Amino acid sequence: MDNAVATLGGKVYSFGGTDGGSTYNKAYVYDPGAQTWSALPNLKVARSAPQAVAYGGKLYVFGGWDTNGWPVDKTEIYDPATGAWSTGADLPKPYAGAAATALGGKIHFVGGCTYDTCGTTDVQVYDPVSDSWSSGTPYPQSISWLGCGAIANKLYCAGGATTSGTTKHAYSYDPASAKWTPIADLPIDQWGMGYSAADGKLLVSGGVTDGSTTITNQGFAYDPGANTWTALPNSNNTVYRGGSACGFYKIGGSPAGWSAARNSELLPGYDQCVAIPWLALDKTEVTLQPGQSVDVNVSFNANVAEISQPGTFTAQLVISAKTPYRIEPVPATLVVNPPKTWGKITGTVTGIGCTDTSTPLRGATVQITSKTASYTLKTDENGKYVLWLDTKNNPLTVIAAKDGWASQTQSVRISAGEATTVDFSLKPDRACT
Structure with missing residues (x-):
């Protein structure tokens, strides 16, 4: 339990965590094709309840509690291409039990716990290019153990534990205005749940509800366009404080107290994990009657922070429909040539x-x-x-x-x-x- 999980290149990575007694520096990768877990080089610092974010072909691990229960400030970066760890700039205000996600070329680290207190309004922003931290707009309420995800250039966060209990409140953050705005509340209060952003929705599943008295396997998906939550299928395992990532994968967790579980599970159909910053669509959902057609305009933009070097960038446009037939993805390619100088x-x-x-x-x-x-x-x-x-x-x-x-x-x-x-x-x- 209390492990950090992220997906990158179709594989699932799990970092750190605890079995309820010991805090680990272990790292593992799951290959869905082979259906096998493999050990990776250990983290340099053992930590429980950290956060992991995939960005730019690398995996970033932040925060967590060390073996003595103190928040960890060290940033560790794993490169699957080289199989090696490196270090990044220290987290200015180290916390465990936070939420983290990439948005607009930067990683947002929201809320968290200190040694003995959970709940803060701090939002810390990491720039992977300059390897530096800055302060973001404070969260609307003191929070920890929440779920966050980036969708269409905005950050969405929901639930969590406050200093006075469990919340169902949710908010969106717009970097253009640097403001948080209330959105529809979660159907139930939740904290310590699995979370991810996928297929244009914020997903949450499991965790603790009912005023911190009940561990649940309920899950919900938030649609920013409709400003509504809809129920997800209940997860197979009723756990809290596990790792989760786009897929929708849930790894580990605890069914009660400090009893860690080895369970891992997947909710299929939510595998569009990464917003492609250089590609945009003028519409993402259409309704067609028999014989009808519709044009979807696709635009490309190389002037984004994620593209700092020339090269060929590829993506796929995945089309989902209520049909038993497979619709082949449409490839999209952007070729960026170097400037003349x-x-x-x-x-x-x-x-x-x-x-x-x-x-x-x-x-x-x-x-x-x-x-x-x-x-x-x-x-x-x-x-x-x-x-x-x-x-x-x-x-x-x-x-x-x-x-x-x-x-x-x-x-x-x-x-x-x-x-x-x-x-x-x-x-x-x-x-x-």
Whole structure:
């Protein structure tokens, strides 16, 4: 129970948690295709009741209680491409039992608990690009153990535990106005429930209700367009304080008190997990009579925070209908070309061992520093890295480093429209024996 769960690349990740006695630094990944769980490298800090958010191909773990019950301020970042953990900027106000979700290129961390008190109006905003925190507009009520999700450029939050009990109140947050607005209340009060945003709806399931006296398996979906909640199928397991993520997956939890469960379950049909910031539709729901047709206009926009590099970006338009027949998804592709003044720096980092054998170094750190900014990259499984930059950043200082190897530094200038290759051959940082 009290584990953090997120989905990324069709897989389900679970971090930390407790069995009711011990607090864990364990991490696992579930492959729905193989229907198997696998262990991942451990978190550096054991924590229970943290939050996990998938963003930009990586998984971010925030907050939680440590083994002594103190809130954890360390931010840990897992990269599935390299299989390695790194650290981010510390959480300014560490909390456990909060809610977290990505919105508009930033991660919002809402509410939470301290060592001995649950409930705060604090909203903390993390920018993955600059690796920095800022304060958001305070939540309308002191809150913890709530459910939040991002839908169509707004943040929606519902339920939770207040300093005086359990609430059914819900709110939306618009970054354009930086204001919270009340929306339709949940049908029942809930806290410690599973939550996610999927298919344009905020989903909540399970948790504690009836004034903190009853653990429930009821669930509800909020439709922002109609400002209404509708019932979801009851979950198979009646638990609270488990992990949850888009899918709609529910992992672990407790059926009572501190009795942790190994259960995992899925409510199918809610697998559209990530809002595509560069793609927009002029309509998302239509009603057709026999023989009728309708046009759906699709627009593309590369000028969003999530696109900072040239490349090819793909998505699928999934069409759901009340029919027994499968409707094939419609592919959507956006090709972003580099500006004319940009050049590419790329290369391979290899390690030259004591036997003079050369091996690509996966997960090596490549730091590229210009006159105005610094960029930190990780090499892929082939030891490669790549970054496009405006030539006005010249000259560049490039440092390649990895634990167990002596770092190297090179100076380079990039040319507009061209690729500049900078390779590194690192040697062991200790004498060969």
